[in-house]
Amino acid sequence: MKIGSNRGFAVALLCLGLVLLLAAALTACGGTTTTTSAGQVTTTAGPGTTAGPGTTAASGGAQVEMKSLAFNPASVTIKAGETVTWTNSDSTAHTVVADNGEFDSGNLDPGKTFSFAFQTAGTFSYHCAIHPFMKGTVVVQ
Numbered sequence: 341m342k343i344g345s346n347r348g349f350a351v352a353l354l355c356l357g358l359v360l361l362l363a364a365a366l367t368a369c370g371g372t373t374t375t376t377s378a379g380q381v382t383t384t385a386g387p388g389t390t391a392g393p394g395t396t397a398a399s400g401g402a403q404v405e406m407k408s409l410a411f412n413p414a415s416v417t418i419k420a421g422e423t424v425t426w427t428n429s430d431s432t433a434h435t436v437v438a439d440n441g442e443f444d445s446g447n448l449d450p451g452k453t454f455s456f457a458f459q460t461a462g463t464f465s466y467h468c469a470i471h472p473f474m475k476g477t478v479v480v481q
């Protein structure tokens with residue numbers, strides 16, 4: 341009875357050991373796979389549009405992207421005193437010029453930004469001097 345008991349205990353220990361070993365092996369395997377795919381996803385998504393909306397929410401005012409020969413969004417609404425920042429995400433230079441001449445960014449090469457603070461309420465139309473068909477509107481409340 342004493343021998344049988346010891347033997348059962350040994351078998352139980354062996355089983356436990358095997359289970360732990362298996363669990364460790366599975367965990368290690370799963371962990372490696374997850375890390376690899378997560379790293380790839382992060383690298384791919386990095387230069388994407390994820391940062392855009394986050395920046396917009398944090399700064400107040402508004403962000404406008406110049407991409408594919410267009411202002412995006414074409415119309416933004418802000419409060420008086422807030423700033424609109426234009427970012428050239430295109431592969432060619434653009435400008436941001438108020439139709440009423442109130443502001444003129446000059447040439448914005450790819451990657452450059454231009455900001456303008458709107459102090460008075462109203463609707464302000466602007467365009468790109470290089471591509472006159474690029475038009476946008478800032479509504480200041």
Ligand SMILES: [Cu+2]
Pocket residue numbers: 409433434435468469470471474
């Ligand atoms: Cu342009």
